[in-house]
Amino acid sequence: MTSTTIPSTMRASVLLEAGRIEMQERPVPTAGPGEVLVRVGSVGVCGSDVHYYKHGRIGDMVVTAPLVLGHEVSGTIVAVGPGVEEDRVGERVALDPQVPCRRCRQCKAGRSNLCPFMEFYATPPFDGTFCDYVTAPADQAFAVPDSMSDESAALLEPLSVGLWAAHKGNVGPGDQVLIAGAGPIGAMVAQAVRACGATDIVVTDFVDSRRERITSFGATRALHPVQDKDEIAALRVDTFVDCSGATPAVLSGIASTRGGGAVVLVGLGAEEMPIPVQLIATREITLTGVFRYIDTWPRGIELETSGAVHLDDMVTARYPLEQVEEALNADSDPLSMKAVVVVNPAA
Structure with a gap:
């Protein structure tokens, strides 16, 4: 040695x-x-x-x-x-x-x-x-x-979770993305999908201070899950990423995903929850999870040093x-x- x-x-x-x-x-x-x-x-x-x-x-x-x-x-x-x-x-x-x-x-x-x-x-x-x-x-x-x-x-480690979620959700230029949860991982996902080219990034959270802050980390809009439920329900996003683990957030997000879109589960909440199988099937929504990441450090270093993430x-x-x-x-x-x-x- x-x-x-x-x-x-x-x-x-x-x-x-x-x-x-x-x-x-x-x-x-x-x-x-x-x-x-x-x-x-x-x-x-x-x-x-x-x-x-x-x-x-x-x-x-x-x-x-x-x-x-x-x-x-x-x-x-x-x-x-x-x-x-x-x-x-x-x-x-x-x-x-x-x-x-x-x-x-x-x-x-x-x-x-x-x-x-x-x-x-x-x-x-x-x-x-x-x-x-x-x-x-x-x-x-x-x-x-x-x-x-x-x-x-x-x-770079939590950013890697965001980058892997963006990869699993197939986020690309011009996409609209909905994220449930404006905590640290939600903020990392917001920065990651923005770096992938998403142009409308909607984040939901119950906490006022988190909603106010999340626009500094890539979100274009921050909504209250209950007070703004009609606006959320009207969305048809390309990708929904759940960072909350909350069953209501997951169900709301699936309903707000367009046909052919993707749902990515990052947050760990209940071990089991009911899901709208018919809606997922008829909209051909891809439902997947995130468990860690693969080879994300080089990309993360590039994004941080270029100023694409902060x-x-x-x-x-x-x-x-x-x-x-x-x-x-x-x-x-x-x-x-x-x-x-x-x-x-x-x-």
């Missing part, structure tokens, strides 16, 4: 059980063959982190042992393992948190995000990145330009590593958009 001077131990913020975080001292991991060791810079707080913290589980993914949360991550390569070019040491990177097996049928079919053997930061039993150092496959560490902040580099503007609160618990509770503020944990501030 080639490296700079690295300590033997590091700080790690560890979820011991639902609602209980503890700072621990842990050994610094070692980069194996084909891997890099990254000194963590910034880590975005995701809704999944919050859910694990508050409930100890997401569906059948259950926290049964101490777990380091955090998967939206940027940093600097400080060491490389065998088989990795030594000149990568010192490179600023954004990390794709997925480690697929690369051998199963899904991986070989180009659906690596659906790999049944996936290792993913902060998904039990795999530790995440609320710590000083992490390892990653070298080809999952994407170099970012000096013009991009650590925070923007970390937020990730730094998403950040509404910053916390040091010792205040991860406060960061995980930041979403209780309706004015919060994106909280970031600054693990190691940029020099």
Whole structure:
């Protein structure tokens, strides 16, 4: 392994059980063959982190042992393992948190995000990145330009969700898109579909402050789901993207989708819900979901550096590593958009 001077131990913020975080001292991991060791810079707080913290589980993914949360991550390569070019040491990177097996049928079919053997930061039993150092496959560490902040580099991960949703919804120039939910992912989707050429981007949300803010992130209109229900019902959009997980929003969005359009489910709500099968069939609507992403980092870096998306503007609160618990509770503020944990501030 080639490296700079690295300590033997590091700080790690560890979820011991639902609602209980503890700072621990842990050994610094070692980069194996084909891997890099990254000194963590910034880590975005995701809704999944919050859910694990508050409930100890997401569906059948259950926290049964101490777990380091955090998967939206940027940093600097400080060491490389065998088989990795030594000149990568010192490179600023954004990390794709997925480690697929690369051998199963899904991986070989180009659906690596659906790999049944996936290792993913902060998904039990795999530790995440609320710590000083992490390892990653070298080809999952994407170099970012000096013009991009650590925070923007970390937020390429949630932007990737938006880009994958736009891809699954086949969004193109001149399209009209309806998005349910004006939170962080809704804002990422709005920016992503705008970058794809959508010209009318309608976002719905109950919270006044979110509706007011979403027009800064690509939305052309922001509507109240109940007060503006007639206007929403009259829409016939090319693509509907649900980022709320709310059954009424999903049903309303499907009804507002044109014949031949697409419905993309991003938000996770009820495990089951009734859907209008006859309407979907007679309008030939494509109904699909989003689970992570494939090869979106190069596109995200291009969009951010060109000014097509604005990730730094998403950040509404910053916390040091010792205040991860406060960061995980930041979403209780309706004015919060994106909280970031600054693990190691940029020099």
